[in-house]
Every structure is written in C-alpha cells, then in structure tokens.
Amino acid sequence: MGIISTIEASCRDCYKCVRSCLVKAIKITDGHAEVVEDRCIADGHCVLVCPQQAKKVADGIGLVRSFFLAKQKIAVSLAPSFVALEEFSAPGQLATALRKLGFTYVAETAEAAELIAQEHLQLVEKHAMRPVITSCCPVVVNLIERYYPKLIK
Ligand code: SF4
Ligand code: SF4
Structure with missing residues (x-):
C-alpha cells in the first residue's frame, strides 16, 4: 500500500478526489476510488477534498x-x-x-540541509549545471521522478 489510500467503507463514490487529482492517479475499481500507487505523487490533495475523510495517510x-x-x-x-x-x-x-x-x-x-546546500553549490559552480533543484519536499521529487524523468540528471 502506498502513502495515500482509500478507506473503502467510508467512500461514498462522489469522485471529487478523482476530479481533483492533478496527475490522474485515482481510478475507479468496483465502484470505489482507488489510488494508483505508481502514479501518485503524495501531495495529499485528495485527502483535503474528500468530504467523507475516506482518504488515509500512512503514518509509519x-x-x-x-x-x-x-x-x-x-x-x-x-x-x-x-x-x-x-x-x-x-x-x-x-x-x-x-x-x-x-x-x-x-x-x-537543518544539519543535513547545510551539507546539501554545499553540494548544490558545487554542482552549479563546478559543472555549470543549471538549473539544479534541491528540495526536501518529497512531492517535488516524486513529480520529477514520475512525470519528468528527463530532468532527473
Ligand atoms: S472524494 Fe472521498 S468519498 Fe468521494 S470518491 Fe473520493 S474517496 Fe470516495
Ligand atoms: S495524493 Fe495527490 S497524486 Fe496522490 S492520489 Fe491524491 S491527489 Fe492524486
């Protein structure tokens, strides 16, 4: 199961989550909205729009x-x-x-962020790579990895 999933018993099939998902990562299976794990970027948008609180966020x-x-x-x-x-x-x-x-x-x-900032600077300066994105936000990373793989390098 991925980070975001649907609690089937709570889902009332209004499909608001389907319409709101910007990367089309929700499909309908047996009348219920189901998150497609390998398309989901885990931005949590569907969690916010669901009127039934039928979306669950894995807590680890x-x-x-x-x-x-x-x-x-x-x-x-x-x-x-x-x-x-x-x-x-x-x-x-x-x-x-x-x-x-x-x-x-x-x-x-923040301790790791400082190290990453130094690496970021080195990448930009030594290899003249531009632009270089550094983000601690997993949604940004997921978005690039899944939908813009050409940008990974
Ligand atoms: S928004 Fe909530 S209730 Fe509506 S289809 Fe999605 S999970 Fe089900
Ligand atoms: S978390 Fe975001 S990407 Fe994943 S299914 Fe919900 S709206 Fe779509």
Whole structure:
C-alpha cells in the first residue's frame, strides 16, 4: 500500500478526489476510488477534498515499532517545525525524550540541509549545471521522478 489510500467503507463514490487529482492517479475499481500507487505523487490533495475523510495517510508508526522490535538502530531527522508541536521548556527537550525512548541518533534536518546546500553549490559552480533543484519536499521529487524523468540528471 502506498502513502495515500482509500478507506473503502467510508467512500461514498462522489469522485471529487478523482476530479481533483492533478496527475490522474485515482481510478475507479468496483465502484470505489482507488489510488494508483505508481502514479501518485503524495501531495495529499485528495485527502483535503474528500468530504467523507475516506482518504488515509500512512503514518509509519508500525514500521518504526518493527525497527525497535528488531533492535535496529534508528536515526531521527527532526524538521525545524517541530517547535510548533508543543510548548517545550527547552529547545533540546524533544531530542532528549526521543533518545530516552531508544532512538540512537537525533538531529535537526537543518544539519543535513547545510551539507546539501554545499553540494548544490558545487554542482552549479563546478559543472555549470543549471538549473539544479534541491528540495526536501518529497512531492517535488516524486513529480520529477514520475512525470519528468528527463530532468532527473
Ligand atoms: S472524494 Fe472521498 S468519498 Fe468521494 S470518491 Fe473520493 S474517496 Fe470516495
Ligand atoms: S495524493 Fe495527490 S497524486 Fe496522490 S492520489 Fe491524491 S491527489 Fe492524486
């Protein structure tokens, strides 16, 4: 199952999601709207327009639990927006809580963004490649990989 799917029991076949999907990634199967995984760019548009809340977004919690059960090392990349989640008494509070829960490595996504920005600059300067797109948004990456593969290079 992909990131976005339909809860069949909740779907009332209004087809609003079908009409709203910009990349035509929803088909009708047995009267229900079904997300076509390899066409979906996971922008979540259909989730917003569905009047029945019949679209489900995978949350990955089960996957993380399975990593813990398998005693695997888990790294957390915290988006800068995490500060809006709660009223923290100190900036490092969430990172400390995650480490206490058993996550091996916790860092802000901004640390990786800095490295990527340096690589981006090198690509542009050394190889005269233009334009070069850098985005942490998976929708942008999905869109290019699935619909504009000529741009991947
Ligand atoms: S918008 Fe919601 S209720 Fe309407 S067809 Fe799509 S999933 Fe079903
Ligand atoms: S998440 Fe976006 S691309 Fe995927 S089915 Fe919904 S509207 Fe279409």
